[in-house]
Structures are given as structure tokens and as C-alpha cells.
Amino acid sequence: MSRRPEQPKVVVIGAGSWGTTFGKILADGGAQVTMWARRAELAHEIDEAKRNSKYLPGINLPRSMRATHDLERAIDGATQIYLSVPSQSARDTLRDMRPYVGDPSVPLVSLMKGVEKKTNLRMSQVIEQELACDPARIAVASGPNLALEIAQQQPTAAVIASSSQETADAVARRARNAYFRSFVNTDVIGTEFGGVLKNLIAVAIGIVDGVGYGENTKASIITRGLVEMTDFAVAYGAQPGTLQGLAGLGDLIATCQSPLSRNNTAGRLLGQGYKFQEVIAQMNQTAEGLASVGPVLKLAKDAGVEMPIVQQVKMVLDGRMNPREIAPHLTTDDDTPQGEGTQNGQDDRGGALRRAIERALDLLRDGGRGARSDRP
Numbered sequence: 001m002s003r004r005p006e007q008p009k010v011v012v013i014g015a016g017s018w019g020t021t022f023g024k025i026l027a028d029g030g031a032q033v034t035m036w037a038r039r040a041e042l043a044h045e046i047d048e049a050k051r052n053s054k055y056l057p058g059i060n061l062p063r064s065m066r067a068t069h070d071l072e073r074a075i076d077g078a079t080q081i082y083l084s085v086p087s088q089s090a091r092d093t094l095r096d097m098r099p100y101v102g103d104p105s106v107p108l109v110s111l112m113k114g115v116e117k118k119t120n121l122r123m124s125q126v127i128e129q130e131l132a133c134d135p136a137r138i139a140v141a142s143g144p145n146l147a148l149e150i151a152q153q154q155p156t157a158a159v160i161a162s163s164s165q166e167t168a169d170a171v172a173r174r175a176r177n178a179y180f181r182s183f184v185n186t187d188v189i190g191t192e193f194g195g196v197l198k199n200l201i202a203v204a205i206g207i208v209d210g211v212g213y214g215e216n217t218k219a220s221i222i223t224r225g226l227v228e229m230t231d232f233a234v235a236y237g238a239q240p241g242t243l244q245g246l247a248g249l250g251d252l253i254a255t256c257q258s259p260l261s262r263n264n265t266a267g268r269l270l271g272q273g274y275k276f277q278e279v280i281a282q283m284n285q286t287a288e289g290l291a292s293v294g295p296v297l298k299l300a301k302d303a304g305v306e307m308p309i310v311q312q313v314k315m316v317l318d319g320r321m322n323p324r325e326i327a328p329h330l331t332t333d334d335d336t337p338q339g340e341g342t343q344n345g346q347d348d349r350g351g352a353l354r355r356a357i358e359r360a361l362d363l364l365r366d367g368g369r370g371a372r373s374d375r376p
């Protein structure tokens with residue numbers, strides 16, 4: 001009898017709802033998957049019972065899936081490394097991984113959708129910094145990917161972005177199966193910011209739901225939210241089209257519509273009148289938007305981008321605004337009628353594009369100091 005050829009080993013660092021689901025995607029696509037969990041008992045449950053009862057109740061994991069809480073063993077021999085821990089703990093995890101990720105041919109893939117609070121950096125930038133690796137080795141995955149639905153094998157698409165087409169293609173070929181299809185692009189900034197920013201709009205939609213407003217308010221906030229997302233991301237170098245794709249509009253729809261979304265859930269609690277600390281206490285999974293809102297507003301201010309919806313989310317989180325006042329605009333806005341389009345040159349104002357050009361010229365005049373590029 002002929003033996004099946006050895007399958008390539010891949011590792012997923014982080015065994016929460018998304019890490020475990022992504023491990024299942026990869027295993028169902030034919031890879032030999034090892035999960036790394038920080039708690040030995042979770043690693044043991046996945047390895048032995050093929051279950052992750054805290055994060056994916058009711059889901060049977062593939063029999064081939066292995067798990068360990070020994071980082072060196074997990075990474076040893078892996079041909080691709082996926083990272084799925086909360087963004088605020090990514091740097092520490094990467095530091096622990098550093099001794100084991102030397103092989104430059106192994107792609108490093110971020111599955112995370114947050115910005116680091118203390119540096120305002122995107123996750124691919126944190127990876128590049130901590131592992132001192134070639135950015136061409138880094139990819140990010142994003143899209144409308146609510147973990148539980150995918151773990152139930154409901155058909156879904158995602159996008160894999162890397163500055164290297166070759167890396168994006170290699171990851172997309174691996175991260176696919178009958179129910180999960182990966183598209184590719186080379187716009188890392190747009191893909192990553194899409195995932196970060198839609199979380200903030202989903203918190204706003206949760207607030208609207210919690211307050212009890214209806215579909216007009218939600219549709220207005222989603223639509224204007226997409227404009228804010230596009231203006232922000234383009235000001236930082238994204239392609240506008242990326243924000244119309246899976247990592248932008250696609251994920252915005254999924255996250256704003258679904259009660260499975262933790263960001264949406266956190267917003268709903270805020271809308272119902274719970275204070276920030278009470279919301280944190282009630283969440284037993286990661287809602288990245290709560291940590292990203294500060295860095296995003298700081299970056300928006302630096303780039304001269306207006307984000308009235310994100311600003312209101314921050315005011316509600318800080319207890320400075322009654323959730324009932326949430327709207328697609330700031331009530332303190334002046335009355336000058338505003339064009340509906342994005343500011344990135346697709347309408348007559350060209351605001352963000354103009355500001356980006358002005359900033360680039362300023363930086364050139366400044367000898368490049370403080371230049372904001374894709375690299376940290």
C-alpha cells in the first residue's frame with residue numbers, strides 16, 4: 001500500500017478562537033498543524049480531546065491537529081508561522097519566539113487586527129521590529145472572518161497581503177480548503193488597517209444597538225465609517241480599493257452585523273449603559289477595538305484625518321458622551337454642507353491626499369526625520 005506523502009508542518013501561535021479556527025482551516029487544507037497555547041491544560045485539551053471548549057464550544061477539531069505549550073517544539077520544523085494572540089501581547093510573544101524563527105524562508109503571518117498602544121504600530125511592523133526580519137517574509141491575513149462561523153465550515157473568503165507577491169501566494173496556497181478561500185494583494189497597510197478600523201465602527205454599531213436605534217442610524221454609521229476608514233488608511237499609504245474589498249467593506253459588514261463579534265458586543269454593553277471597566281469585566285475574549293481606539297485617533301490627528309465616529313466611540317468609552325448622542329457626525333460640527341465622498345482625491349476636496357502630499361514634502365524638507373513609512 002502506498003504511503004501518503006509527508007504533509008508540511010505549520011504552526012499557529014495562540015490558541016484562542018481565531019488561532020484555533022485558523023489551525024483547523026490549515027489542517028482541513030492538508031497541512032500538518034501544531035498549535036501553541038500558553039496554558040498547558042489548553043494545549044492538552046486540543047492535543048488529546050481535539051476540542052477547545054473555552055473558545056470554540058461544540059467544535060470538533062481535526063484529528064491530525066497537534067498542540068503544545070512548548071514554544072521551541074511548536075516552531076521546530078515549521079514551514080509557515082501564523083501568529084494569533086491579542087495585539088497588545090504580540091511583542092512579548094515575538095520576543096519569546098525570536099530564538100526559534102531564524103530560517104528566512106519561513107513566512108510569518110499575522111492574523112491579528114489591532115495596533116500596539118505604546119507605539120501605535122501595526123502588527124506587521126511589530127513583527128519586523130521584534131524579529132528583525134525582511135518585510136518580504138511577513139504576510140497579514142484579514143477579511144470577514146468570524147471565527148465560530150468558519151469553525152462550523154461556513155464558506156468564507158479572506159485576503160492575504162504581503163509586500164512580496166511570492167510570500168502572499170505561498171500563504172494563500174496553504175490557507176485554503178473547500179470552505180475557506182484566500183485571495184491575495186500586496187497592500188499590507190490597507191489590509192491591516194482595514195481589520196483594525198472596522199473594529200472601531202463595529203463598536204459604534206454595538207452602541208447604536210444597545211441604545212435601541214434602528215437601521216437608518218446603523219446604515220449611516222457603516223457608510224460614513226467606511227469613508228473614515230478609507231481616509232485614514234489612504235493617508236497612511238493604503239490603496240483605496242483595498243478598503244472596498246474583503247479586508248475593508250467585507251469585514252465591516254460581517255463585524256457590524258454579527259452578535260458573534262466581540263467588538264460589536266462590547267459596544268452593545270456600552271450602549272446599554274455599562275461603564276468601560278464593567279464591559280472589560282464582562283468580556284472573556286479579545287475585543288481589539290477597545291485598545292486600538294486611542295492609537296488610531298492619535299495617528300488620525302498626526303495625519304490630519306477627521307474621524308468623527310471613532311472620536312465618539314472614544315468619548316463614550318471615556319464616559320464623556322451619553323451613548324444616546326451617537327451619530328454619523330459630531331453634533332459640534334459646523335453647518336457647512338460637506339461632500340459625501342472620501343477625502344482621498346475621489347471627490348473635489350482631495351483633503352487627505354493633499355495632506356499626505358504636504359506631509360511628504362514637509363518630511364523631505366525635514367531631511368526625512370520622522371518619516372512615516374511601512375517600516376518601523
Ligand SMILES: NC(=O)C1=CN([C@@H]2O[C@H](COP(=O)(O)OP(=O)(O)OC[C@H]3O[C@@H](n4cnc5c(N)ncnc54)[C@H](OP(=O)(O)O)[C@@H]3O)[C@@H](O)[C@H]2O)C=CC1
Nearest residue numbers: 015016017018019084085089112113145146147285286288
Ligand atoms: N475571533 C475572531 O473571530 C477573529 C479574531 N481575529 C484577531 O485574532 C487575534 C486573536 O484573537 P482571538 O483568537 O479571537 O482572541 P481570543 O480572546 O479568543 O484568544 C486569545 C488567545 O491569546 C492568548 N493570550 C491572551 N493573552 C496573552 C498573552 N499575554 N500572551 C500570550 N497569549 C495570550 C489566550 O490565551 P489564554 O486562553 O491562556 O488566555 C488565547 O489563546 C485578535 O487580534 C483578533 O482581532 C481576527 C479575525 C477573526
Ligand SMILES: O=C(CO)COP(=O)(O)O
Nearest residue numbers: 143144145146261262263
Ligand atoms: O475580525 C473579526 C471578524 O472578521 C472578529 O471580530 P471581533 O473581534 O469583533 O469578534
